[in-house]
Amino acid sequence: MSAVLIEPVQASRAQAAPAIAAVLLGTGVVGGAFLKLLNTPAAASIRLVGAANSRRQQTQGEQLADRALREKLKTHGDVRNDALLLEALESHGATVKVIIDATACGTLASRHAEWLARGYHVVTANKSLAGGDLPGWRALQAALAQGGRYGDSATVGAGLPVISTLRRLRHCGDALLTLEGVFSGSLSYLFNQYDGSQPFSALLRRARELGYTEPDPRSDLSGEDVARKLLILARCAGFALRPDEVEVESLVPESLRQLDVESFLSRLEELDEPLATRYAEAKARGGSLRFLARLNQRGRARVGLVEVPANHPATRLYGTDNQFALSTTRYNSQPLVIQGPGAGPEVTAQALLGDVLALA
Ligand SMILES: NC(=O)c1ccc[n+]([C@@H]2O[C@H](COP(=O)([O-])OP(=O)(O)OC[C@H]3O[C@@H](n4cnc5c(N)ncnc54)[C@H](OP(=O)(O)O)[C@@H]3O)[C@@H](O)[C@H]2O)c1
The missing domain is CATH 3.40.50.720 (NAD(P)-binding Rossmann-like Domain)
Known part of the structure; x- marks a missing residue:
């Protein structure tokens, strides 16, 4: 009272x-x-x-x-x-x-x-x-x-309390062993939804209408924004990486990279076939696709589409959730997982x- x-x-x-x-x-x-x-x-x-x-x-x-x-x-x-x-x-x-x-x-x-x-x-x-x-x-x-x-x-x-957690762990003398997760709300939504039943381009148009992507969705699909986030987290964890040390897989084909936004939006269907093939291959092995950021103990950093098994933590995401799984010297048998809405004004x-x- x-x-x-x-x-x-x-x-x-x-x-x-x-x-x-x-x-x-x-x-x-x-x-x-x-x-x-x-x-x-x-x-x-x-x-x-x-x-x-x-x-x-x-x-x-x-x-x-x-x-x-x-x-x-x-x-x-x-x-x-x-x-x-x-x-x-x-x-x-x-x-x-x-x-x-x-x-x-x-x-x-x-x-x-x-x-x-x-x-x-x-x-x-x-x-x-x-x-x-x-x-x-x-x-x-x-x-x-x-x-x-x-x-x-x-x-x-x-x-989401990921930067503060990394700093706190480091302050306590803990060391990051691996970091893995889904760092983009738009890419989370796209691959949480994508099950091959509709073309990826249709899903992307819907995500754009809902305001989940940038006006130019290539900003999301290029992986560059995720790479910047991975750099920030890696540096917080003590890995002073250069941008060129992060391997980035872009989902935007070369032929669509230089177009103006309107032309790109009119050719979204060109994204469909390569992604449908990768999805079908993953599904045949019992897996699915997620756009992951990964950092290992040696400071190797990669951002891109990964085939994950059905029991992978990233398959349990909803909407535009982000997920950060941190393995450290003290959180080593199970990762410390931070998950929740990772975008929105x-x-x-x-x-x-x-x-x-x-x-x-
Ligand atoms: N949206 C999200 O959910 C989200 C989540 C996490 C982080 N962020 C980050 O938050 C930042 C803003 O995102 P947003 O979605 O708000 O973008 P936005 O809607 O495009 O707004 C950007 C704002 O910045 C202004 N601006 C650009 N250059 C400027 C300058 N030199 N001086 C003063 N203002 C300037 C723009 O002015 P004009 O209106 O004149 O163009 C606009 O008002 C970005 O860095 C984004 O990555 C966004």
Whole structure:
């Protein structure tokens, strides 16, 4: 009973003096869901001092408090200028200052280390730095060694506690032996559903309509996004891999890679035959197909389609579930398995919020 009474008091105090000043970069699907969360009591300690999409930004308090901010930024606001956003952050009295990156923009990600070095915290759903080139990742580690915090829970599994678990195990002296799983919500859905009864292209069109794939499904089918997630996890586990050390099997045939999106979408049927053949072969042996990411003890990393036996853990996934199976020196007879919805705006935005609140 007392907890029920205390909570609103804490919330109103926090509203009077927000402890965290935040700039939000990206007001798309995830950024939009984050803006909605900012209007809940859980986020009372956060004051938004700037928000931007790729073309416009806003730093005026009244406009930022507008519940239609995301929509309005599409047509109104100042021209994009990172320096002015940082100025708004700098001039706020809060002790904790954070830049939240809800974009997929490589140029912005390349500035994360610089922002940390300048004394800001960074919370990100953007994988481009931690899952990108090794020099960029090393620069991030160097900046973090000087202080500042990097909230990256949203980058893998949309906030499922996989990054935090890997870090915790390592902190306790445990070592990752193998990591295996399904790291993509869209590829999870596609291969959880695909049973040869309908063409893969029909299933892919449906997944796209449901918003499970990127507008250009090649971003999912290429395996590159899964490879970035595997790099992030491998690096958390102590394997400082380069991107070219991850073997990636793309499901997009060479002939479809350079097309514009519309042309690609009009030729999806070209995906059908090779996948139908692989599915039939797997089925004849009692197995099925799953798009897996794998890392072994020697740091060998691979992303691609795998024929798995009927009792494989990845055959017990639903919808767009992600799954991460970790074998370690201490979890060695059975893997530690983390599974659940690994995509979606609400859970991803919540992962961002959790990382921001953890800064205070
Ligand atoms: N969707 C999910 O379920 C999910 C799950 C986990 C992680 N993520 C990650 O979250 C990030 C965002 O995903 P999303 O689905 O929200 O993408 P989205 O809907 O395409 O939104 C991206 C947003 O970033 C903005 N943007 C691009 N470049 C920018 C720049 N230089 N400065 C400021 N804003 C910029 C875009 O602006 P415009 O509107 O002007 O183009 C847009 O508002 C991605 O890195 C994605 O991989 C997404």
